[in-house]
Amino acid sequence: MSDNPSFVLKDILDVEIQQKPVPESESTKGQIHARLLIVLSCEVDANEIISGKYRATGCYRMEPLSVAVHAVSNLGALLSNQSVAVFGCGPVGLLCMALAKALGASRIIAEDIIPDRLEFVKTYAVTDTFLPPSMDKGASGVAFSIRNAQEMKEKLGIAEHGPRAIDLVLNASGAEASIQTGIRIAKSGGTFVQVTAMSPLTCLLSLCKELVVRGSLRYGPGDYPLAIALVASGKVDVKSLVSHRFPFRQACEAFEITRIGKSPDGKGIIKVMISGPDVDINEV
Structure with a gap:
C-alpha cells in the first residue's frame, strides 16, 4: 500500500x-x-x-473569497465610494471587508465581539471598528439591538441619510442581535445582505426603511474567476x-x-x- x-x-x-x-x-x-x-x-x-x-x-482561500464576491459585488452591488458595515470578523467577514476595499469603498466598518479580531482587521481592510457592549441581564434581543445600534451610531457618527450613512450592511455572523443591529444602522433605502445562516429578521423595520434585503448562499457563476483575478492582481490579500x-x-x-x-x-x-x-x- x-x-x-x-x-x-x-x-x-x-x-x-x-x-x-x-x-x-x-x-x-x-x-x-x-x-x-x-x-x-x-x-x-x-x-x-x-x-x-x-x-x-x-487555493483553499478562493472558496471563502468567492462567497465574499457573491455577497458584496453581485448581491450587494457595491459601488466605488459607498460605505459598508460588516458584522462578524471570521474569514468570510474579513474577506467581505477586503473585497469592499478592493472595490473602492469609502468607509468600511467592522463589528465583532472578539477584541483580537478587531485589532487584526484595523491593519487589514477597515476604517472603523466597533466592539458591542455586554448584554444587560434579562434584556431581550430587540432591546439589546436597539441599544447596540444607538451606541454604534453615536461612536462612529453614522447617519440615516447623507455621506455618513451606511449604503451596504453585510452580516457574516448569523447572530440575531447582529442582524437586528445591522438593519437599524443601514440607511433608508440601503441594502442588507445576510451572508450566513439566517435568523429572524426585523421585518417591520425593514419595510419602514425600505431596505433591499437579500440572502447570500455561497457563490454563483463568475464569482471564482473574479476572486482569482483579485488575488492574482494583489488587490485582495x-x-x-x-x-x-x-x-x-x-x-x-x-x-x-x-x-x-x-x-x-x-x-x-x-x-x-x-x-x-x-x-x-x-x-x-
Missing part, C-alpha cells in the same frame, strides 16, 4: 492517524479529478494552479488570514485551538490550516 496517512475521527476528542488506500480511477477524467482533490486538500495556491505549479500556499498552520500529524492540536479560540501562546485564531501529509509547513 502506498503511504497515505489519513486523519480518522473515531469519536469526540478521539482521533488517530491511519493508513488508507489511495483512491484509484480507470478513466483519465477520474484521475484528473482525484488529482485535483489531492491538490486542493494540500493547501495549493490558485495562482500556482494557473501557472501549472503545485505549491502549497492558498488572503495569506494574512492564516493565523496558525499545523503539520498533518498535529491535526488534533489544530482542532483543539480552534475549539478554544486561541493557541497556548495566547494568539487568537482567524484561520487554522492543516497541511497535507507531504507538505513541510516551513516551506509554505
